Amino acid sequence: MDITVAESRTLARTLVKTAEAAKHAFNRAAQSCGLPLHLARAVLLLEKPMSMRHIAAELACDPSHVTGIADQLARRGLAERVPGADRRTRLVQLTDSGEETRDRLAAQVAAGPMFGATLTAAQRRQLLELLEEVLAATPAAEDLHPRTAD
Amino acid sequence: MDITVAESRTLARTLVKTAEAAKHAFNRAAQSCGLPLHLARAVLLLEKPMSMRHIAAELACDPSHVTGIADQLARRGLAERVPGADRRTRLVQLTDSGEETRDRLAAQVAAGPMFGATLTAAQRRQLLELLEEVLAATPAAEDLHPRTAD
DNA sequence: TATTGTTATACTCTATAACTATA
DNA sequence: TATAGTTATAGAGTATAACAATA
Numbered sequence: 569m570d571i572t573v574a575e576s577r578t579l580a581r582t583l584v585k586t587a588e589a590a591k592h593a594f595n596r597a598a599q600s601c602g603l604p605l606h607l608a609r610a611v612l613l614l615e616k617p618m619s620m621r622h623i624a625a626e627l628a629c630d631p632s633h634v635t636g637i638a639d640q641l642a643r644r645g646l647a648e649r650v651p652g653a654d655r656r657t658r659l660v661q662l663t664d665s666g667e668e669t670r671d672r673l674a675a676q677v678a679a680g681p682m683f684g685a686t687l688t689a690a691q692r693r694q695l696l697e698l699l700e701e702v703l704a705a706t707p708a709a710e711d712l713h714p715r716t717a718d
Numbered sequence: 719m720d721i722t723v724a725e726s727r728t729l730a731r732t733l734v735k736t737a738e739a740a741k742h743a744f745n746r747a748a749q750s751c752g753l754p755l756h757l758a759r760a761v762l763l764l765e766k767p768m769s770m771r772h773i774a775a776e777l778a779c780d781p782s783h784v785t786g787i788a789d790q791l792a793r794r795g796l797a798e799r800v801p802g803a804d805r806r807t808r809l810v811q812l813t814d815s816g817e818e819t820r821d822r823l824a825a826q827v828a829a830g831p832m833f834g835a836t837l838t839a840a841q842r843r844q845l846l847e848l849l850e851e852v853l854a855a856t857p858a859a860e861d862l863h864p865r866t867a868d
Numbered sequence: 869t870a871t872t873g874t875t876a877t878a879c880t881c882t883a884t885a886a887c888t889a890t891a
Numbered sequence: 892t893a894t895a896g897t898t899a900t901a902g903a904g905t906a907t908a909a910c911a912a913t914a
Contacts, residue, residue: 571828575842578846582853587733590856592856593856606904620872630905630907632875635874654914677730678723686855687852689721691851694848695729695845695848698845702832706739780882782896782897785898804894804895806894806895807890
């Protein structure tokens, strides 16, 4: 607990900046596959057909938002809606073209300049362990939507 | 470079999640001081009077946005505009109340559950080094605003 | 009555452009 | 002509609420 204010801020800022750099690297990979960020995230997620609600949960967004994502994927010929077990539910399933795009994107992400080219395997393991330790000790983010009158 | 797709994604996801947890921890500290996120960031920044443009650069936002921030800080009695060297420039300066809030917030952030209570000093140093190494190797994020027709 | 997906709407955040005043 | 700050407007992204079909 004998951490200084300055050290805490430096650590937090560096952490956030690195995460932003990771997002940008992902964004570049997505663009090189011709996809905007949110579609790239969805494509990478769809290892198998998934219900809209499941996708929304995974992407941490509102289910209503997934409708638009599925529409855009469909318009690009990357995915289609197929019936689910329940006749209410519809699954989003990648087409052949979509699977090819997903695999290409995954390869791009892995080959990106973020981790592979920088850290040794031991360093990557170390980094992951440290991050997980911090994460485990952090109380889950309950309310994401504080309202402040201003 | 012999990093697997799975490892790269795990690392990236954990990194982003940890950064989000850090943001939430900061947000909680801010709320406990009665401040929304963007005002808390500004208050913490104002160690000394700063021009609007300088604040905008530090917060990585458009200068026009700083007008609103300064207004809101003023309305809460936390800061006021004072004339700068140039008669065009105006500096934002914390009031006594603002400085007190800033110090309280800084203490809250440092005492937060993120790093101090979790990692040893050696681990914190290690984490910072690893993050900086990744950050240094990452090409700067040039264009933040990709446009995609959809 | 509860749940899935859809639609329509509203809200938040932030950038862009036009404007005033200084330089 | 260029710069600091302000104002007004517009856009992207996302949530909320009402709705239809199904369970």
